[in-house]
Amino acid sequence: MKIEEFDVIIVGAGLSGLRAGLELSSKWNTAIISKVYPVRSHSGAAQGGINAALGNLEVSKDDTPKGHAFDTVKGSDYLADQNVVMFMCEEAPKIVIEFESMGAPFSRLESGLIAQRPFGGAGFPRTCYAGDRTGHTLLHTLYEQCIRNNVAFFDEYFLIDLIKANEKIVGIITLDIPKGEFVIFRAPYVILATGGFGRIFKHSTNALINTGDGNGAAFRAGVPMQDCEFVQFHPTTLYGTNILITEGARGEGGLLYNTEGDRFMSKTAPKAMELAPRDIVARAIDIEVIEGRGFENAYVHLDVTHLGAEKIKERLPGIREISINFAGLDPIDELIPVQPGQHYSMGGIATKYKGDFGETDLSGLYVIGECSCLSVHGANRLGGNSLLETSVFGRAIGRNLLKKGLIQLPPLDEIKKAEVNALNVIENLLKQWENNSGKKPVEIRDAMGETMNRNVGVFRKQEELEKAYEDLKKLQKEFLNVHVRTTDLKFNYGVLRTLELRNMLDIAEVTAYAALWRKESRGAHYRWDYPKRDDGNFLSHSLVYRTKDGLELKKKDVILGIFEVKERVY
Amino acid sequence: MSEKIKFLVYRNSGNGDIQYERYEVPIFRGMSVLEALFYIQDYFDSTLAFRYACRGAICGSCGLTIDKVPLLACRAQVSTIKTVKKPINLPEFNFGDHSDWDKDNEILIEPLPNMEVLKDLVVDMDPFWRFYREIEPYFEKDLIDVAPESKQSPEQMKVIERLVYCILCGLCWSCPVSKKNPNYLGPAQLAKADRFINDSRINKAKRETIVSRVIKQDAVPACEKFFMCNRVCPKGVMPGTAIKDIRDKWISDE
Numbered sequence: 001m002k003i004e005e006f007d008v009i010i011v012g013a014g015l016s017g018l019r020a021g022l023e024l025s026s027k028w029n030t031a032i033i034s035k036v037y038p039v040r041s042h043s044g045a046a047q048g049g050i051n052a053a054l055g056n057l058e059v060s061k062d063d064t065p066k067g068h069a070f071d072t073v074k075g076s077d078y079l080a081d082q083n084v085v086m087f088m089c090e091e092a093p094k095i096v097i098e099f100e101s102m103g104a105p106f107s108r109l110e111s112g113l114i115a116q117r118p119f120g121g122a123g124f125p126r127t128c129y130a131g132d133r134t135g136h137t138l139l140h141t142l143y144e145q146c147i148r149n150n151v152a153f154f155d156e157y158f159l160i161d162l163i164k165a166n167e168k169i170v171g172i173i174t175l176d177i178p179k180g181e182f183v184i185f186r187a188p189y190v191i192l193a194t195g196g197f198g199r200i201f202k203h204s205t206n207a208l209i210n211t212g213d214g215n216g217a218a219f220r221a222g223v224p225m226q227d228c229e230f231v232q233f234h235p236t237t238l239y240g241t242n243i244l245i246t247e248g249a250r251g252e253g254g255l256l257y258n259t260e261g262d263r264f265m266s267k268t269a270p271k272a273m274e275l276a277p278r279d280i281v282a283r284a285i286d287i288e289v290i291e292g293r294g295f296e297n298a299y300v301h302l303d304v305t306h307l308g309a310e311k312i313k314e315r316l317p318g319i320r321e322i323s324i325n326f327a328g329l330d331p332i333d334e335l336i337p338v339q340p341g342q343h344y345s346m347g348g349i350a351t352k353y354k355g356d357f358g359e360t361d362l363s364g365l366y367v368i369g370e371c372s373c374l375s376v377h378g379a380n381r382l383g384g385n386s387l388l389e390t391s392v393f394g395r396a397i398g399r400n401l402l403k404k405g406l407i408q409l410p411p412l413d414e415i416k417k418a419e420v421n422a423l424n425v426i427e428n429l430l431k432q433w434e435n436n437s438g439k440k441p442v443e444i445r446d447a448m449g450e451t452m453n454r455n456v457g458v459f460r461k462q463e464e465l466e467k468a469y470e471d472l473k474k475l476q477k478e479f480l481n482v483h484v485r486t487t488d489l490k491f492n493y494g495v496l497r498t499l500e501l502r503n504m505l506d507i508a509e510v511t512a513y514a515a516l517w518r519k520e521s522r523g524a525h526y527r528w529d530y531p532k533r534d535d536g537n538f539l540s541h542s543l544v545y546r547t548k549d550g551l552e553l554k555k556k557d558v559i560l561g562i563f564e565v566k567e568r569v570y
Numbered sequence: 571m572s573e574k575i576k577f578l579v580y581r582n583s584g585n586g587d588i589q590y591e592r593y594e595v596p597i598f599r600g601m602s603v604l605e606a607l608f609y610i611q612d613y614f615d616s617t618l619a620f621r622y623a624c625r626g627a628i629c630g631s632c633g634l635t636i637d638k639v640p641l642l643a644c645r646a647q648v649s650t651i652k653t654v655k656k657p658i659n660l661p662e663f664n665f666g667d668h669s670d671w672d673k674d675n676e677i678l679i680e681p682l683p684n685m686e687v688l689k690d691l692v693v694d695m696d697p698f699w700r701f702y703r704e705i706e707p708y709f710e711k712d713l714i715d716v717a718p719e720s721k722q723s724p725e726q727m728k729v730i731e732r733l734v735y736c737i738l739c740g741l742c743w744s745c746p747v748s749k750k751n752p753n754y755l756g757p758a759q760l761a762k763a764d765r766f767i768n769d770s771r772i773n774k775a776k777r778e779t780i781v782s783r784v785i786k787q788d789a790v791p792a793c794e795k796f797f798m799c800n801r802v803c804p805k806g807v808m809p810g811t812a813i814k815d816i817r818d819k820w821i822s823d824e
Contacts, residue, residue: 037695039738040623040631054717094715101720103709103769105727105734112721130734136628137734144708178688207624240600243626318628325627325645326600442612484616490584491689494616 001423002176002183004154006031007406009172009185011159011214012193013038015135015390016369018142018151020191023398025151028406031185033154033174035209035496038143042195042207043390046135047246047318048119049127050099050391051384052092056113060124065089067123072385073563075121075277076378077523077533079227079541081559084357085376088385091392096128099391104141106130107315117251117315119383121277121570125251127384132246132318135387142391157183158496159213160426162190162221162365165418166410169364172217173422177496180489182426184419188407189364191397192218192349193390196370199500200508201342201456202449205237205244214371216503218349219510223362224543226350226373226556228507229514229525232381233458234343235281239299241326242341245319247383249336250274252315254304256285257335258293264300272570279380279524280570282340286458289339301335308332340458346381346524347514348373350543353556356404358397364407368393375541378558379523430486433498438481441498448475448501448508456512461528468512476505506546513551514542535565572596575648577606578671579618580680584689588666591615592676597648603677604632604643607691620691627804630739634691635663635680640741640802643679651677657801661746682740684748698740701755705763705783710776726770733765733812735805742799742809753788757799757809760784764812767820781820790816 006029010017013034024030034041053063068089073080100106100114107115107129119127130137146153156177163171163184171186197212198204219225235256236245250256256274258264268284269276276284288294295301304312304319309332312320316331323331349367351374352359358366358374368374369390376389409415448471455468484498520534521527541556574594582588593610604622611618623629625644632643639656640663647654652674663683671678685693742757763784767777784790790813797810 036621036623036629036631037699040629042624042629044737045624045626045628093717097717097719098713098715101709101711101714103711103766103771105730105769108722108724108727110724112723114719131731133628133735136737140734145713147703148706148708148710207626207629209623241626322626440612441616488617491619491692492617493619494611497611 002181003419004031004183004185006185006187008189008191008401009033009187010191010193011172012041012195012369012371013153014041014043014193014195014369015139015142015387016394017191017193018146019391019394020193020368020398021151022142022146022149023395024401025149027402031152031154033157033159033185035156035158035177035213037155038153039140041139042210043387044136044139045207045244046387047132047244048248048251049117049129049134049384050096050138050387051119051122051126051382052096052128052388053089053124053126054093054096054114054116054128056109056111056116057125060116060126063124063126065092068092068126070563071122072376072382073378074568075380075382077380077568078539078565079375079378079522079558081375082562083559084374086562087357088376088389088392091396092388095388095391095395099138099141102141102145104130105137117248118275119251120247120275120281121272121382122384127248127251129248132248132316138387158499159194159217160499161422162217163418163422164221164362165414167363168410169362170409170415170418173419173426175489177491180492182423184422186415188409189366189401191366191368192371193369193394194371196345197504197507198342198345200448200452200504200511202446202453203242204342205234205242206342211500212371212503212507213500214367215349215507218360218365218367219506219546221362223360223365224350224545225507225510226347226543227375227514227541228345228347228511228544229518229542230346230379230523231342231456231511232278232344232346232524233282233340235278235285235340236302236338237341237343238322238327239337239339243322243326244343245302245322245336245338246316247278249302249304249316249319252304252311253307254302257301257303258288259295260293264288264293269570276570277380277382282458283526285340295337299337299339302338303335304331305333305335344381344386345370346373346377346379350556356400357393366397366401368397379525430495433482433484434486436481436483438483439478441482441484441494441501444475444479444482445501448472448505452508452511456515459526459528460515462516465512465516469509469516472505472509472512476509479505510544510551514544514553517542517553539565572598576672576676577610578668578676578678579610580665581618581690582687584687590666590668601648602644603634603636603646603648603651603679606648607643607679619689628737630737633682633739633741635683637678638663640682640744642739642741642804645804648677657798660798661749663744683744685740685743695740697752698743698756701759702738702762704755705759705780707762707766709772720771722770729768730765732807733761733768736761736807737805739804741802741804744802745798746796747792747794751788751792754792755784755789757813760790760793760816761807761809761812764816767816781816784816785820790821
């Protein structure tokens with residue numbers, strides 16, 4: 001079997017992985033591994049922008065990183081680790097300016113400076129943007145810089161499992177998708193930057209590739225998952241396909257209406273209105289639908305017609321294109337049907353309490369971006385903070401590792417033993433899948449998505465969460481007997497999607513389990529049966545482990561100390 | 571019972587063994603061709619190979635030839651594929667024998683043209699990325715992270731805006747020049763060159779490096795002005811217009 005050796009391996013080639021790779025490859029032998037070509041990564045789907053207190057507008061000249069940090073912590077319903085948030089917000093102006101120096105084609109103000117727009121939950125217009133294709137432009141720009149610096153890419157390699165020896169990470173086992181062969185990458189450091197896992201839900205804005213592959217691999221290697229009960233439902237996804245309609249549409253002045261023609265946001269957020277944070281707007285929309293004021297019992301209207309054709313074409317061209325292509329309507333003249341849909345995973349692979357940024361309990365393993373929980377978003381992420389998180393921590397973790405220096409791998413015979421073991425595990429699994437006589441993967445995948453959507457959605461309660469958890473345990477059992485053809489692995493997407501399902505089932509189970517445990521309402525986690533925030537019992541992160549007796553949950557302290565924990569009003 | 575539609579799908583083991591297979595797929599309102607392909611993979615043959623990622627026409631993964639037109643499978647709607655207006659003056663793309671194709675009732679699925687097929691609907695994009703790299707599509711300034719950022723007026727930004735929308739999907743490689751000249755850099759690559767050449771922030775030396783590469787053979791002069799790339803581009807990048815822009819500004823003696 002082929003073995004590749006590097007100083008550091010990065011899995012995932014979205015903004016997090018690319019930014020870390022750019023930093024590390026300047027000094028170390030670095031490999032970036034991705035199951036798709038880098039520019040296909042889901043970072044490219046981000047539309048609205050990236051937050052930084054640049055103060056480029058007259059109205060935002062008093063904006064500060066501390067103000068940005070406060071909004072982020074308040075938006076998180078006080079669950080974010082405040083020191084990490086503060087670091088991110090202080091780095092924000094630098095990282096945006098760095099992107100500009102890489103050639104990122106931001107939209108501009110008349111002054112020639114980077115344009116900024118208002119976004120939900122923000123005290124000032126601080127979201128820097130490139131039309132409504134900000135993620136696309138940043139992803140392409142960063143990829144260009146990686147090409148410039150000859151970063152080593154391994155495109156179309158699928159992460160199967162982590163390999164550890166003597167309680168340290170020593171590499172990963174992958175499937176070379178075009179060749180259909182297993183390849184081991186050996187290194188003392190592994191950084192997971194594999195993105196979110198929104199596809200555990202049936203309705204999601206996420207790309208089809210967002211299946212939590214890093215999360216599944218880390219969880220199987222004994223690393224806990226943190227805060228997975230916090231799932232962001234974006235308020236405005238296109239009815240039908242659930243393709244994202246950016247918050248920037250509301251930032252530019254878009255309004256939400258129910259069937260009675262009311263701007264219903266006045267009831268829940270009389271001051272912020274449509275620009276309240278996402279959790280609040282998503283709940284408000286679902287309440288309208290539940291109480292019978294939604295269209296077709298499913299959606300409300302987003303109105304941008306009053307912005308006029310010119311502004312829509314200039315600021316929201318992607319939204320217009322999506323509406324025309326996927327809903328057959330032109331938002332210049334018509335209202336856009338929108339409903340909440342799964343959008344972002346605030347939780348993820350747990351990081352060490354008071355360790356380095358992104359450092360996990362497994363020595364040598366680091367995590368960044370949506371697959372991780374650092375935790376900068378707490379119980380609810382503000383729009384414009386995810387692109388920011390990827391690049392700030394991609395760079396920071398890269399720099400930090402270079403400063404720490406390379407570490408010794410465990411003895412070679414220990415590593416080889418672990419590698420052979422990893423290979424045996426996957427070979428046996430594939431043999432089993434070929435010989436099994438159970439369900440097709442699609443049946444299990446659909447059932448998972450259904451139960452997550454129905455029972456672990458915007459509004460939650462005990463019985464439904466229990467139902468989801470039982471369903472998922474049953475699906476896990478059925479998955480042991482799943483059948484798929486595995487004899488020829490070359491471009492075998494049937495096998496890849498079954499490996500993805502293996503990862504998703506674990507994370508879905510963790511999500512339902514943690515949501516059951518959290519008997520309070522905080523940020524994106526809302527429980528009918530516990531409608532209040534309960535700081536006495538639950539102002540803490542959740543850590544979920546797999547033990548031989550099933551899942552187990554521990555608490556982890558939230559890092560406070562900069563901003564006082566208060567009630568959250570908009 | 572839901573309505574069913576027949577798909578005639580190009581299959582290729584990668585060993586030169588080509589055949590067309592028929593599948594009958596139950597359709598639903600708003601179903602894309604990509605979703606139909608997933609149905610086939612999920613229920614009929616898990617080994618059917620095709621690329622995908624975003625399903626929202628922004629990642630550039632799922633370019634295919636659908637009813638003889640290069641399209642993104644995620645954006646092509648099953649219900650309207652037979653009735654939507656097709657780009658005019660497309661060449662005949664030939665992948666294999668499908669003489670029994672019932673044109674009016676079956677949706678024909680084939681890989682992108684002018685690229686080598688690796689398996690089924692998956693093509694070899696390596697030349698595409700190699701040529702992309704060849705134009706050195708990047709800024710070469712030192713990275714700085716101290717305010718203020720370098721300035722660019724909204725008008726200067728507008729000049730490159732259309733060009734930065736390119737998603738590198740490869741549909742424009744259906745160009746007849748790409749067919750006959752395997753060394754032709756390709757419309758997407760030349761549009762990318764134009765994006766950098768026209769960026770007000772790029773310095774003279776870098777601009778000239780890119781220009782000197784693309785005004786040589788197998789690049790801008792090789793374009794035969796079919797403008798097919800403009801017609802098949804799913805993002806309105808208009809690579810042909812970008813190539814014309816380079817030719818008009820940088821090749822004088824025409």
